[in-house]
Amino acid sequence: xMDFWIILTAxxxxxxxxxxxxxxxxxxxxxxxxxxxxxxxxxxxxxFLMSGTRDxxxxxxxxxxxxxLTVFLIQTLQTSGLQSxxxxxxxxxxxxxxxxxxxxxxxxxxxxxxxxxxFGEIAYVPWDTWTLGGNNMGPRAVxxxxxxxxxxxxxFGLFYKQFKICAFDPAMAVACGIPVLLFHYLLMGMVSxxxxxxxxxVGAILVVGMLIIPAATAYLLTHRLGIMIxxxxxxxxVSAVVGYLISxxxxxxxxxxxxxxxGILFIFxxxxxxxxxxxxxxxxxxxxxxVV
Amino acid sequence: xNQTSTKNAPLTVNGMTIAYQRKAVVEDVSFTLPExxxxxxxxxxxxxxxxxxxxxxxxxxxISGEVSIYGDTYKKMRxxxxxxxxxxxxxxxxxxxxxxxxxxxxxxxxxxxxRPGRKEKELAMNTLDKVGMADxxxxxxxxLSGGQQQRVFLARALVQEADLYVMDxxxxxxxxxxxxxxxxxxxxxxxAGKTVLVVHHDLSTVDEYxxxxxxxxxxxxxxxxxxxxxxxELLHExxxxxxxxxxxxxxxxxxxx
Numbered sequence: 001x002m003d004f005w006i007i008l009t010a011x012x013x014x015x016x017x018x019x020x021x022x023x024x025x026x027x028x029x030x031x032x033x034x035x036x037x038x039x040x041x042x043x044x045x046x047x048f049l050m051s052g053t054r055d056x057x058x059x060x061x062x063x064x065x066x067x068x069l070t071v072f073l074i075q076t077l078q079t080s081g082l083q084s085x086x087x088x089x090x091x092x093x094x095x096x097x098x099x100x101x102x103x104x105x106x107x108x109x110x111x112x113x114x115x116x117x118x119f120g121e122i123a124y125v126p127w128d129t130w131t132l133g134g135n136n137m138g139p140r141a142v143x144x145x146x147x148x149x150x151x152x153x154x155x156f157g158l159f160y161k162q163f164k165i166c167a168f169d170p171a172m173a174v175a176c177g178i179p180v181l182l183f184h185y186l187l188m189g190m191v192s193x194x195x196x197x198x199x200x201x202v203g204a205i206l207v208v209g210m211l212i213i214p215a216a217t218a219y220l221l222t223h224r225l226g227i228m229i230x231x232x233x234x235x236x237x238v239s240a241v242v243g244y245l246i247s248x249x250x251x252x253x254x255x256x257x258x259x260x261x262x263g264i265l266f267i268f269x270x271x272x273x274x275x276x277x278x279x280x281x282x283x284x285x286x287x288x289x290x291v292v
Numbered sequence: 293x294n295q296t297s298t299k300n301a302p303l304t305v306n307g308m309t310i311a312y313q314r315k316a317v318v319e320d321v322s323f324t325l326p327e328x329x330x331x332x333x334x335x336x337x338x339x340x341x342x343x344x345x346x347x348x349x350x351x352x353x354x355i356s357g358e359v360s361i362y363g364d365t366y367k368k369m370r371x372x373x374x375x376x377x378x379x380x381x382x383x384x385x386x387x388x389x390x391x392x393x394x395x396x397x398x399x400x401x402x403x404x405x406x407r408p409g410r411k412e413k414e415l416a417m418n419t420l421d422k423v424g425m426a427d428x429x430x431x432x433x434x435x436l437s438g439g440q441q442q443r444v445f446l447a448r449a450l451v452q453e454a455d456l457y458v459m460d461x462x463x464x465x466x467x468x469x470x471x472x473x474x475x476x477x478x479x480x481x482x483x484a485g486k487t488v489l490v491v492h493h494d495l496s497t498v499d500e501y502x503x504x505x506x507x508x509x510x511x512x513x514x515x516x517x518x519x520x521x522x523x524x525e526l527l528h529e530x531x532x533x534x535x536x537x538x539x540x541x542x543x544x545x546x547x548x549x
Binding site: 026028158159161162163165167168169171172173174175176201209219221223224225227228277 | 346349350351367371372375381382383386387388389393396399400402404405407410432434448529544
């Protein structure tokens with residue numbers, strides 16, 4: 001049963017991250033995902049201090065608010081003339097530092113381990129259960145991730161065309177009357193929700209890997225957005241399951257193994273991709289050379 | 293461009309001023325477009341041509357000025373306007389194909405929830421055929437040539453079935469076949485009573501392709517029919533010293549910058 005909950009958690013993290021990751025990399029916002037995943041920390045800490053519990057709803061709200069604040073601050077710095085990479089670097093490290101400060105100042109009151117914040121500890125997930133009216137409802141993380149994934153599936157199910165055109169041609173989207181800013185903040189809100197519900201299992205650093213690596217792998221393999229999203233989720237889930245089995249065999253960090261497997265799958269795609277892979281390119285060069 | 297036609301003209305701009313970081317790029321521009329004509333917007337680099345188009349469409353903020361489209365606000369008349377942005381404005385490595393891009397032109401008509409279906413696909417396919425791109429419908433967009441990409445963009449605007457088209461340098465960097473296809477399309481649009489405003493760079497083709505011109509260099513220098521407005525004097529005023537008039541074969545050719 002332990003294994004079941006851990007693998008289910010990993011699969012939920014992978015699915016949520018892989019879908020959002022596709023839109024992040026297509027909008028060239030991979031680093032914004034990175035920034036959000038760190039900057040939600042003060043939101044988590046403040047929500048924890050204010051509510052005094054690890055009640056999931058408070059954490060989700062607090063962290064999502066900070067995620068959106070991050071995006072807003074980055075944009076404000078950019079429009080005031082700073083380069084975008086510098087803006088991202090300033091905002092998320094500063095907010096992350098505030099989070100670290102709040103946690104370390106209130107170490108007695110906050111049951112949050114900084115190591116756990118950074119690297120996650122998915123192995124503890126099954127013990128942290130949610131009790132409703134005296135009934136054990138299963139691990140809290142699974143509920144949070146399940147709700148997050150449901151929100152993602154619902155919003156993308158309803159507004160797929162809007163998210164797509166906003167990613168491809170935002171100017172055209174504006175001209176069509178699509179509220180581009182609303183969909184931008186919806187996407188960022190979902191990234192924030194995902195970051196906060198995943199951070200206990202894979203941590204603030206590795207969640208970025210789950211956001212970007214499966215999506216980047218899928219990007220190399222297909223020319224269709226729909227297929228890219230499907231492949232991305234597949235890569236995420238395979239990484240989660242295989243990563244867990246490897247960590248079991250090696251007795252190593254689960255999250256570390258999951259992201260490493262994703263990295264290996266990415267390298268496979270990089271070498272073997274049918275059109276732009278290294279092998280395909282070499283073969284083309286060789287056949288071109290033979291013609292000459 | 294008389295006063296009586298102003299009320300329901302395809303596009304009327306009144307006192308438009310646009311600035312970037314306090315520096316004015318477009319100053320107090322006012323004009324009215326005549327209906328059913330092909331109109332070229334010309335001027336030197338940095339004259340604010342693209343910026344003016346974007347401000348008309350609400351893509352960049354303007355400091356002052358009013359835009360009216362067929363006698364109403366742009367917001368209300370949005371579905372009657374088709375926009376063809378510069379080709380470089382999007383990422384052509386995006387995972388999608390030509391047909392899919394053209395279908396995006398229908399998104400504005402579909403409302404919030406409805407997804408593009410068979411009707412949209414058919415319409416998009418017919419329009420691709422019109423621009424000579426039917427064979428490339430399922431081609432990934434990065435594998436199209438510059439001219440083919442431009443034709444996909446045109447098809448995307450056509451499929452909107454608008455009445456006023458606004459095109460940002462559709463002729464920039466395209467092959468001869470595409471240029472011909474665009475010209476054929478423009479005259480077809482004109483015959484159907486549509487109005488087309490085109491940012492144009494090649495002065496040598498203005499009198500051949502267009503009915504009216506708007507001459508812009510931050511301020512509107514002149515606006516009117518090609519035969520009275522596209523004159524060496526007004527062009528000199530627009531381009532300053534950056535204009536050379538070359539004569540060959542007894543035919544006048546103009547070279548901007």
